[in-house]
Amino acid sequence: MPRVVVDVMLKPEILDPQGQAVANALPRLGVTDVASVRIGRRIEIEFTGEPDLNQTREIADKLLANPVIEDFTIRLAEDGETVDAQP
């Protein structure tokens, strides 16, 4: 099934306390060379027919992202791109 992937990230000037909390936890893993961590959201949309990028843009702009604090990017999932993260 063709999918559209929307990535939503906080704008750079918006403080990301979640990301900071994760960054602050990294030294406990022994990782000390990370300058910053920012956390966003990935949304995958499956259309019943052909993926509609214009419609996706509208969905992202009106619902998935809040333009006051967030930016978004849209792309088609590559053929064979796996949804599951690799271990």
Add this chain to the structure above:
Amino acid sequence: MTARVGVVTFPGSLDDGDAARAVRIAGAEPVRLWHADPQLHGVDAVVLPGGFSYGDYLRCGAIARFAGVMETIVDAARAGLPVLGICNGFQILCEAHLLPGALTRNQHLHFRNRDQVLRIESAGTAWTNAFQPGQEVLIPVKNGEGCYVADAATLDQLEAEGRVVARYVGNPNGSQRDIAAITNSAGNVVGIMPHPEHAVEELTGPSLDGLGFFTSALKHLVETAA
């Protein structure tokens, strides 16, 4: 005639009962409104209560904005209907673009729950005309995503137009410029993060200061009807 003040219940609303009780104690008739019913049933004002509408999924207030009742409320608010959004209600008003800016995760990441001193900055709104500018009030604050943010131009505009309604005295969540409540340019729509509906009775609240927000709306309705 007794004013009728609607209180909306969304799936996940938490403080609709207390908001309705505050309306009644203030001397008005509370009218329960349902998120899926676009009718306002002839109410004279609306309260969007606190809670976790739609589980706070996606972003707080983001899905509630598209509820049937909200489309009617947005149109009515633009036509002058007094609307008070408390906590989650404030988040919904921002998501619905009735108020500028956004509410984000508290800077320290902790859910903050305490009695909070606020300074009333603008007594010119439909929901704060019972107060004096500069007056300090004590009402509970309880939020995890109450950090008010907006770009510098929007913040400057809010300040210049006297639309910062209340500021925290001792900022509980990192809100920019200590903002606890703002209003639209007409002054009929107010969003406030702390909870005036929890400060209307000696038995349950830290003060009776919250009552003034609700009596303000009644005073506003009498004045605008005259």
